[in-house]
Amino acid sequence: MSLLIYGTITSIILALYAAGFSLAYGISGLANFAHGALYILTGYSVWTFLNQIGLPYFLSALLSVIIIGFLGFALYWGLLLRVRGVPLAELIVTFAAGIAILELLMWKGFYGIQYSLPLFVRGGVKLGGVAVDYQRLFVIGTGIVLVVLLYLFVHHTKIGLAFRGMAQNERTALSVGIESDWIGSLSLAAGSALAAVAAVVVLPLGVMESAIGYEVLIYALAVAIIGGLESTPGMILGSFIIGFGQVATAKYLGPKWMIIVPLVAIILVLAVRPSGLFGQFKELEERI
Amino acid sequence: MAEIEARYRKKRLDRGIKARADTIFAIASRREILYLILPRVLPVILLLSLPFLLPVYWGKVLVYACIYGLLALSWDFLAACGLFSLGQAFFLGIGAYIAGGLSYYFHWSPFITLPIATIGGGVISAALLSPVVRLRGVYFAMVTLMLPMLFMKMIETTGLLGGTHGLSALKPFPAGWTGTYLVIGLFWVCLFLFRRIINEDYGLVLRAIRDDDRAVMSAAINIYWRKIQALFIAGAVGSFAGAFMTHHYQFVGMSAFALDFSILPVAAVTLGGPGTFAGAALGSMILVPLSEALRALGGMRMAIYCVILILSVIALPEGIFHYIERKYHQFEKLVRVG
Numbered sequence: 230m231s232l233l234i235y236g237t238i239t240s241i242i243l244a245l246y247a248a249g250f251s252l253a254y255g256i257s258g259l260a261n262f263a264h265g266a267l268y269i270l271t272g273y274s275v276w277t278f279l280n281q282i283g284l285p286y287f288l289s290a291l292l293s294v295i296i297i298g299f300l301g302f303a304l305y306w307g308l309l310l311r312v313r314g315v316p317l318a319e320l321i322v323t324f325a326a327g328i329a330i331l332e333l334l335m336w337k338g339f340y341g342i343q344y345s346l347p348l349f350v351r352g353g354v355k356l357g358g359v360a361v362d363y364q365r366l367f368v369i370g371t372g373i374v375l376v377v378l379l380y381l382f383v384h385h386t387k388i389g390l391a392f393r394g395m396a397q398n399e400r401t402a403l404s405v406g407i408e409s410d411w412i413g414s415l416s417l418a419a420g421s422a423l424a425a426v427a428a429v430v431v432l433p434l435g436v437m438e439s440a441i442g443y444e445v446l447i448y449a450l451a452v453a454i455i456g457g458l459e460s461t462p463g464m465i466l467g468s469f470i471i472g473f474g475q476v477a478t479a480k481y482l483g484p485k486w487m488i489i490v491p492l493v494a495i496i497l498v499l500a501v502r503p504s505g506l507f508g509q510f511k512e513l514e515e516r517i
Numbered sequence: 518m519a520e521i522e523a524r525y526r527k528k529r530l531d532r533g534i535k536a537r538a539d540t541i542f543a544i545a546s547r548r549e550i551l552y553l554i555l556p557r558v559l560p561v562i563l564l565l566s567l568p569f570l571l572p573v574y575w576g577k578v579l580v581y582a583c584i585y586g587l588l589a590l591s592w593d594f595l596a597a598c599g600l601f602s603l604g605q606a607f608f609l610g611i612g613a614y615i616a617g618g619l620s621y622y623f624h625w626s627p628f629i630t631l632p633i634a635t636i637g638g639g640v641i642s643a644a645l646l647s648p649v650v651r652l653r654g655v656y657f658a659m660v661t662l663m664l665p666m667l668f669m670k671m672i673e674t675t676g677l678l679g680g681t682h683g684l685s686a687l688k689p690f691p692a693g694w695t696g697t698y699l700v701i702g703l704f705w706v707c708l709f710l711f712r713r714i715i716n717e718d719y720g721l722v723l724r725a726i727r728d729d730d731r732a733v734m735s736a737a738i739n740i741y742w743r744k745i746q747a748l749f750i751a752g753a754v755g756s757f758a759g760a761f762m763t764h765h766y767q768f769v770g771m772s773a774f775a776l777d778f779s780i781l782p783v784a785a786v787t788l789g790g791p792g793t794f795a796g797a798a799l800g801s802m803i804l805v806p807l808s809e810a811l812r813a814l815g816g817m818r819m820a821i822y823c824v825i826l827i828l829s830v831i832a833l834p835e836g837i838f839h840y841i842e843r844k845y846h847q848f849e850k851l852v853r854v855g
Contacts, residue, residue, distance in 0.1 A: 260655045262662075311831045316654055317601050318830050321787065324603065324662075325830075328780060329823035336817050443776075447666055450659040485674035492667050495660065496648045 231359045232476055238365050240472025241372035244465055245427035246445050247452035248375065251464045253301075253420030254453065256396045257413035259309065260320055261301070263327030265446030267421050270330055271297050271428035272437040275346060286347070294425040301421025305414035313413075327446070335439040346433040364433055371430045375423070380461065392416060451491035455498045470494055525851040535846045556845065561705055568697050575806075576697065580765065582805035583700045587758040589782040589789075589797035590707050591751040596791060597715055598747045599727030601654060604661035606778035608755025609762070610668060612638035614678055616760035617769030621684040627764040630688075631757065638756020643749040650744040653730075662779070669774040683770025690764055700761050704798070707754055711794045723747055777819065781805075784826040790836020799838050 250264045261267075271293050278289030304326060312318035348364045355361075383389035394402040395412045403409055424445075435441075448471070456467030474490040538549045568576050588605045595602050616634040619625050649660045673681055690696035714720045725733045726740050733740050763769040781804060782797070789800025804822070811818050833840070 260659070308827060308831065312834075317658075318834070320601070320603075320655055320658055321783065321830050322827055325780070325784075325823035325826040328776070329820045329827075332817070332819040332823070336820065443666060447663050450663060454656060454659060488667055488670040488674065492663065495663075499648055499651065 232473075232480060234359050234361060236469075236473040236476040238361075238369060238472075239476050240469040241369050242427075242431050243448050243452055243468035243472050245368070245372055245375070245423075245431060247449045247456075247464050247468055248379070249420035249423030249427065250449040251453050251456075251461075252379070252423060253416050256392045256416035257409075258316070258399075259305075259413065259417060260316075260323065261417060261420055262320060262324035262446065263304065263330065264420070264424050264449055265442035265444070266327035266330035267297050267300065268424045268428045268445045269334060269437065269439060269442040270300070271425040272346060272432045273334060275429060275432075276437070279346070290429045294422050294429065297425035298418045298422035302414050302418040304421075305410075305417045309413075309417070310410065313410075327442070331439045331442045345436055348433045364430075368430050368434075371426070375426065376461065376465065388412075388415065448491065451495055454495050523854055526854050527849050528852045529843070529847045529849050531847055564701055564705070565698075568694060568701075575809075578806055578809045580697055580700055581809075582802050583704045584758045584762050585778075585781055585785065585805050586704050586798050586801040587700075587707060587754055588778060589785040589801045590704075590711055590794055591754040591758075592782040593786050593791060593794050593797040594711055594715075594754070595747060595751045596786070597720070597727060598723035598744060599653065599730065600650070600744060600747065601658045602661040602751075602779075603658045603783070604663070604665045604779050605755055605782045606665040606774045606776065607661065607668065608638065608642050608752045609759035609778045610665055610774040611641050611752070612756025612759030613763045613769045613773040614759075615641075615756070616763045617684045617687060618678055620687040620764065621679075624688065626688055627690055630764070631760050634760035634763075635753050635757040638759065639749040639753030642752025642756065643745050646748050646752075647741075647745050650741050650748065665774040665776075665779060669771050672771055672774075679770070681771060683768060683772075685768045687764060687767045687769070689767050696761075696765055700758075700765075703757065703761075708794055708798050715794070780819070780822060780826070781808075784822050784829075786836075787826060788829045788833075788837060790838035790840075793836075793838050793842075796836045796838035800836070803837075 246268075250261055253259050253261045274293040274296060275289050278284045278292055279286060282289075284292070304323070308322050308326065309319055312322055348362070354363070354366070381389075383393055391402070391407045391412050392415075394405070394407050395409065395416070399409055402412075427445075451471060452464060452467040454467075455470060456463030456465070471491050471494055474494060475487045478490050479487050534549060534552050537545075538552050544550060564579075567579055571579060588609060591608065592602055592605055612634045615637050616627075616630040619630040619633060620627070645664070646661070649657060652660065672678060678684065690699070715724065722733065722738060722743060726743060730740050733743075759773060762773070782801070785800030785804050786797045787800070788796075788804060789798070790796030804825070808818055808822070811821060814821070829836070
């Protein structure tokens with residue numbers, strides 16, 4: 230039972246990590262390697278609003294999500310626009326920007342126990358004999374709500390449909406008047422904002438430090454590779470595979486082996502289905 | 518954006534001496550011979566004599582620059598066949614830990630552990646990455662980025678091979694210049710060997726895989742096997758750098774998998790100019806001393822690298838070496854349009 234519950238929680242946390250990365254990559258083909266850095270930056274920004282400026286928790290979280298979204302937007306127009314179309318240059322730029330953010334935070338001495346976000350609500354409940362605190366339930370709720378909202382957004386709004394158009398065929402999308410740069414920057418902004426949302430709900434569960442930023446990036450990449458980058462079901466399935474794999478490994482082999490799970494999962498999936506579990510043929514062509 | 522009417526354009530022409538030196542006249546006069554040989558020989562002589570000229574501290578920096586230079590060369594070699602690695606630290610770490618383990622547990626001398634670590638590191642890197650050679654571009658980069666971090670975590674959590682403390686008191690190189698000249702020599706050998714290989718038939722196939730892998734497949738060449746070979750070569754070079762570093766500092770620890778070793782070679786190649794190997798060498802010879810000069814800034818160093826990296830990708834995408842090469846071979850003049 231505890232395996233089931235904590236497996237679900239871990240999986241949803243992983244899905245939250247991966248959602249933003251997967252969204253931005255699926256739409257505009259931009260691999261945002263600054264994803265983990267933006268995640269940690271959100272934590273820092275919430276902390277600053279909360280403790281230095283003294284805003285209420287909800288407001289500071291909301292402000293941080295908006296700011297990080299804008300940062301993603303600015304990243305596109307400021308840096309990525311100049312190297313657009315050269316995937317490796319895009320990758321270098323986002324990766325370097327991410328490391329620069331993380332290293333600056335570390336240099337400013339941003340680690341230690343005093344930098345942690347408070348829980349939304351203290352306490353917890355017992356589910357089938359397993360104690361679960363409210364924050365983790367909140368994570369599950371956020372995950373489900375986000376996925377539903379995302380689905381509605383990309384299927385029923387104009388911008389969402391433009392997103393999907395870009396994802397399916399950029400040139401055709403251009404020819405029906407969808408401006409590629411505009412949608413690309415919006416997708417990066419949305420991806421960054423999703424990273425920020427994940428940070429707001431997940432970070433109170435643990436400590437905040439720069440190393441987490443790299444971890445988030447790694448998990449987002451692993452989930453993306455396993456699931457297939459463009460498909461939401463694939464992303465969710467990928468995070469459940471890694472999540473349950475990790476919880477089961479921690480239970481039966483010991484927590485120190487948890488870190489191997491993503492790598493083994495990637496290698497197994499690639500051996501069986503190189504396009505990822507839900508990848509389309511188009512994706513297969515891109516990958517191998 | 519308002520269009521500015523162009524009245525002049527830049528015209529580039531090969532210098533006469535370049536045209537002559539490309540042909541049989543290369544050996545016709547001393548001038549042409551010098552034109553061909555000087556750019557190759559001067560840097561070699563310079564680097565070989567530097568250990569005598571520099572103070573001890575900067576001598577150490579030079580060794581460091583050569584280690585990073587080897588990593589950058591190996592990165593450039595992988596990039597030449599379309600494998601874009603963000604995890605050079607992985608190759609370095611594998612080599613470092615093989616040499617360190619052999620030296621720590623069996624007390625073998627560097628001259629036995631270095632070859633073993635080089636070959637073994639190449640084999641292990643190629644074997645571990647062989648399931649993912651099917652991936653291209655960004656996907657391959659993702660996996661290589663993960664590998665060193667996972668290895669670091671594994672050593673940290675399982676406590677194998679010294680765990681967080683690392684292995685210390687390893688066998689050093691014999692006193693004197695042996696170590697320094699070993700790494701400088703290997704650096705030059707790799708540079709010229711890679712430049713040669715990439716223009717042979719073998720390298721032609723590798724570059725073709727980068728440009729259009731399907732065309733290569735349809736020529737009945739097994740591209741996965743070629744990629745694994747390239748991984749072996751690059752992995753061996755990276756592992757040598759790691760094994761050398763281990764014996765040079767007589768210590769190996771988790772820092773061998775640190776991100777510095779992944780990001781600096783990429784920065785060096787992008788600054789120096791990708792695809793030429795000379796650019797990779799030049800870039801690391803610029804960046805590593807620069808990093809030493811910036812040492813006072815402490816943790817800011819990585820951030821500054823990243824800024825240099827971003828600037829060089831955006832502002833000078835061709836890299837320094839391509840620029841110099843063009844100026845050496847060609848002259849430019851403005852001609853009137855119309």
